Amino acid sequence: MSIGGAAAVAQEKRGVVDPAAREVFAQAPVCSREQLDQAMAAAQAAAGWGQDDGARVAALQAAADAVAATRDDLAVVLSREQGKPLQAAQFEVAETTLEPHLPFGGVKWSGAGVENGPWGLEEFSSLRVLYQSRR
Secondary structure, eight states: OEETTEEOOOSEEEEEEETTTTEEEEEEEEOOHHHHHHHHHHHHHTGGGGGOHHHHHHHHHHHHHHHHHTHHHHHHHHHHHHTOOHHHHHHHHHHTTSSTTSOTTOSTTSOOSTTTSHHHHHHHOOOOOOOOOOO
C-alpha cells in the first residue's frame, strides 16, 4: 500500500477470498487509523493536481500504460478476487485503457468518454424488434 506516493507498511493483513473456490489466495494490507488519517491528509493536499489538464492527462496515461503492461496478471487477480470468468475480467481490464485521458462520463457535454463514446453506445445498446397491432 502507499500513502502520498510513498510505500507504507501495514501492521495487519487480511485474506482475500476467491468466491468461486472459497479459499484465500492472497493477503491484503489493512491500514491503521493513523495511516487512514495520513492517506486522507495526503489526498486533501493533492486535491488541486487535477486542475492542471496536462498533469492529469500525463498521470492517467501513465496509469493506463501500467495497466496495459500487466493486463494479463491483473485479469487473473480480478477474476479470482471477484469470482468472475477470466474472459470478463480481461475485457474489464482492457476497457480501462481505452480512453484514459477522458473522464468516465466524457468531457463536459461532448459525449466523448468511455460511457458516452462509441464503446458505451455499443455496450448499452441492443437490437430489439417491436411489433404493433393494427386494430
